[in-house]
Amino acid sequence: MSSVWEYANPKKFIQTSDRVLPVIAAMAVLCLVTGLIWGFFFTPDDYKQGSTVKIIFIHVPSALMAINAWLMMVVASIIWIVRRHHVSALAARAAAPVGVVMTIIALATGAIWGQPMWGTWWAWDPRLTSFLILFLFYLGYIALWAAIENDDTAADLTSILCIVGSVFALMSRYAVNFWNQGLHQPATLTVKTDSNIADVFYYPLMVSIAGFMLFCIALIVLGTQTEIRARRMRALMARERMG
Amino acid sequence: MMPDLGRYAEAVLSSYAVSLVLLVLLAAISIRRARRVKRELDAYETRLRRDRG
Numbered sequence: 447m448s449s450v451w452e453y454a455n456p457k458k459f460i461q462t463s464d465r466v467l468p469v470i471a472a473m474a475v476l477c478l479v480t481g482l483i484w485g486f487f488f489t490p491d492d493y494k495q496g497s498t499v500k501i502i503f504i505h506v507p508s509a510l511m512a513i514n515a516w517l518m519m520v521v522a523s524i525i526w527i528v529r530r531h532h533v534s535a536l537a538a539r540a541a542a543p544v545g546v547v548m549t550i551i552a553l554a555t556g557a558i559w560g561q562p563m564w565g566t567w568w569a570w571d572p573r574l575t576s577f578l579i580l581f582l583f584y585l586g587y588i589a590l591w592a593a594i595e596n597d598d599t600a601a602d603l604t605s606i607l608c609i610v611g612s613v614f615a616l617m618s619r620y621a622v623n624f625w626n627q628g629l630h631q632p633a634t635l636t637v638k639t640d641s642n643i644a645d646v647f648y649y650p651l652m653v654s655i656a657g658f659m660l661f662c663i664a665l666i667v668l669g670t671q672t673e674i675r676a677r678r679m680r681a682l683m684a685r686e687r688m689g
Numbered sequence: 690m691m692p693d694l695g696r697y698a699e700a701v702l703s704s705y706a707v708s709l710v711l712l713v714l715l716a717a718i719s720i721r722r723a724r725r726v727k728r729e730l731d732a733y734e735t736r737l738r739r740d741r742g
Contacts, residue, residue, distance in 0.1 A: 497694040501704045547715045555704045672723045675730045
């Protein structure tokens with residue numbers, strides 16, 4: 447019986463991910479192209495928001511991925527702290543640039559959408575503010591990895607930063623629920639199906655979310671492979687220097 | 690084929706443009722770095738094996 451911990455072996459991780467990566471990447475492109483074309487070309491205008499509703503097919507998936515990438519980093523960081531598997535620390539490191547781009551997309555599309563709907567590009571609203579803080583945490587996390595030469599020390603310190611930042615990742619998701627104030631609308635997708643958006647927007651949004659999710663997974667797997675190889679290179683060079 | 694976006698055309702089109710540019714850039718940079726690191730590691734390991742004879 448194989449265990450998930452087998453993939454903590456860098457060689458095994460690279461072998462397996464080499465096989466699945468092309469499939470994930472192809473599915474990501476297919477879902478992204480389908481979701482965005484469907485959303486942009488084949489959905490009607492909203493009775494209140496007009497054609498700006500089409501921004502939902504980018505804004506919601508990117509915001510979701512920005513938060514999920516951080517939560518994935520938290521899980522990987524906890525695994526690193528508890529079990530000291532290098533692959534998990536490197537997977538967290540690889541997820542950060544993906545997460546930061548998702549956060550930028552969510553913030554940029556939110557601002558562009560907010561201007562015609564709210565009359566302002568930005569408001570110090572609970573969700574927007576916690577999202578901005580999450581973005582700063584992403585930058586801090588990437589900078590901390592880059593600033594520390596010893597990989598294990600960097601993994602330790604960034605793991606702690608990641609766990610602390612999880613407060614803002616969760617706040618970004620739930621701020622609209624427990625702070626009944628601000629400009630941002632309540633969650634677009636909830637477990638209560640009757641309060642979700644209309645089906646005509648819901649289905650292309652689901653395809654787009656699947657596309658963004660697969661796209662992020664593909665890039666995180668690729669990034670993890672790259673980090674594993676870069677770490678091996680650094681280890682070999684250090685060994686050679688020591689004779 | 691192009692939907693009529695009315696007075697919000699600028700907002701919708703710029704949202705899609707910014708996002709697609711960022712997604713393509715992210716993918717391109719990730720793939721390029723992955724290829725470079727793999728190539729460098731392969732070359733380094735080959736050189737180490739050759740040096741050890």
